[in-house]
Amino acid sequence: xLRLALKRSLRLxxxxxxxxxxxxxxxxxxxxxxxxxxxxxxNVGSFDKEDPNVGTGLVGAPACGDVMKLQIxxxxxxxxxxxACFKTFGCGSAIASxxxxxxxxxxxxxxxxxxxxxxxxxxxxxxxxxKLHCSMLAEDAIKAAVKDYELKKAKAAPKQE
Amino acid sequence: xxxxxxxxxxxxxxxxxxxxxxxxxPRLHPLKPSHLLCPSNSFLPPIDSxxxxxxxxxxxxxxxxxxxxxxxxxxxxxxxAVGPTSGAFxxxxxCGAVQPVDASVDYFQIFGMKKxxxxxxxxxxxxxxDWQKKLHPDLVHSKSEKEKGFAAEQSARVIDAYRxxxxxxxxxxxxxxxxxxxVDEEKTVSDPDLLMEMLEMRxxxxxxxxxxxLKEIQSKVKKxxxxxxxxxxxxxxxxxFDSAVNCTQRMKYYERALEEITKKL
Numbered sequence: 001x002l003r004l005a006l007k008r009s010l011r012l013x014x015x016x017x018x019x020x021x022x023x024x025x026x027x028x029x030x031x032x033x034x035x036x037x038x039x040x041x042x043n044v045g046s047f048d049k050e051d052p053n054v055g056t057g058l059v060g061a062p063a064c065g066d067v068m069k070l071q072i073x074x075x076x077x078x079x080x081x082x083x084a085c086f087k088t089f090g091c092g093s094a095i096a097s098x099x100x101x102x103x104x105x106x107x108x109x110x111x112x113x114x115x116x117x118x119x120x121x122x123x124x125x126x127x128x129x130x131k132l133h134c135s136m137l138a139e140d141a142i143k144a145a146v147k148d149y150e151l152k153k154a155k156a157a158p159k160q161e
Numbered sequence: 162x163x164x165x166x167x168x169x170x171x172x173x174x175x176x177x178x179x180x181x182x183x184x185x186x187p188r189l190h191p192l193k194p195s196h197l198l199c200p201s202n203s204f205l206p207p208i209d210s211x212x213x214x215x216x217x218x219x220x221x222x223x224x225x226x227x228x229x230x231x232x233x234x235x236x237x238x239x240x241x242a243v244g245p246t247s248g249a250f251x252x253x254x255x256c257g258a259v260q261p262v263d264a265s266v267d268y269f270q271i272f273g274m275k276k277x278x279x280x281x282x283x284x285x286x287x288x289x290x291d292w293q294k295k296l297h298p299d300l301v302h303s304k305s306e307k308e309k310g311f312a313a314e315q316s317a318r319v320i321d322a323y324r325x326x327x328x329x330x331x332x333x334x335x336x337x338x339x340x341x342x343x344v345d346e347e348k349t350v351s352d353p354d355l356l357m358e359m360l361e362m363r364x365x366x367x368x369x370x371x372x373x374x375l376k377e378i379q380s381k382v383k384k385x386x387x388x389x390x391x392x393x394x395x396x397x398x399x400x401x402f403d404s405a406v407n408c409t410q411r412m413k414y415y416e417r418a419l420e421e422i423t424k425k426l
Binding site: 058059060061062063064065067069087089133136137140144 | 344348349350351352353355356357359360363410413414416417418
């Protein structure tokens with residue numbers, strides 16, 4: 001059902017169908033990695049926003065009306081990101097960018113993921129220039145998620161004293 | 162006498178400056194010399210009809226097309242009739258010849274409307290069809306290659322104008338563009354309220370099970386779009402361009418949601 005939901009939110013080419021990815025690549029020119037993330041979405045979902053170990057990054061691109069939500073689950077002792085998930089409404093490139101972002105942040109320290117650059121995501125997916133802002137959105141989402149987690153932690157800390 | 166007037170109008174404007182005091186010159190439209198670009202600065206010999214035709218085929222880029230709202234110096238390349246003093250000169254009123262595209266004429270001028278957000282949308286279609294009756298390439302198939310080319314470009318431009326002005330969001334963005342307001346499309350927004358609202362809206366659209374619930378969502382979204390559309394109008398009229406841009410961003414989100422709903426319906 002989630003895949004169906006994803007497919008509906010994609011605007012991939014003349015028709016969204018269940019045909020094999022090769023046809024899509026040929027007709028529209030999406031890189032096979034983008035198509036892979038579309039056909040085999042990783043980490044789609046939601047964590048509980050109220051969970052103190054969850055940071056939620058919510059960003060949008062006004063030019064195309066895209067919305068991207070990226071969430072991280074952090075181990076508070078080690079500061080490592082143990083899990084991540086995303087939900088994106090937008091084009092195939094936006095979905096693939098956020099999917100890649102969730103894969104890359106898993107198992108990393110928070111400071112480390114702040115260094116993930118949109119250009120790396122774009123290169124990994126071979127995004128055309130017109131879709132570069134999608135990777136930028138993913139980078140911003142990661143930063144927003146980390147920021148949200150740190151804000152939560154800061155708010156929680158004084159209460160414990 | 163009429164031919165001479167036409168020739169002088171078409172020819173070098175420095176010529177006019179030199180002989181403006183001449184009693185032989187017919188009265189011409191008031192042109193500001195400082196705005197004029199002179200294609201050539203030589204006196205022309207007495208002109209015979211062959212040379213006149215060649216002159217008529219000269220590219221018109223040397224002409225002061227960039228005079229703001231006045232087209233008083235445009236004249237038809239075919240018959241020399243002077244174009245309207247106001248409004249777009251797309252086709253000649255005298256001989257019907259299609260004119261080359263003048264990019265300085267904006268979409269509102271093409272439709273004879275004031276440059277503002279609230280327009281009579283109902284009037285657009287009628288004016289659009291009137292123009293197409295004069296400009297459409299299918300109607301000029303018996304004319305010269307040159308005119309067919311003009312027709313194709315003019316017709317395409319009128320279509321663009323019609324589409325841009327008809328849709329409120331594109332009209333709003335076009336108005337901002339005319340005011341030279343540059344909207345940074347790359348910038349991401351992180352207004353949590355707006356995004357949360359949009360996320361929930363899009364999720365609701367995805368999860369809607371039947372036409373009824375989709376239509377309910379659709380009417381809610383349309384109401385929001387209308388209300389933000391009004392906000393844009395107010396902000397724009399007050400020249401509060403930051404708010405105006407913000408309104409267009411919201412409108413974009415609502416339009417996307419509406420598109421998704423339409424796809425599902």
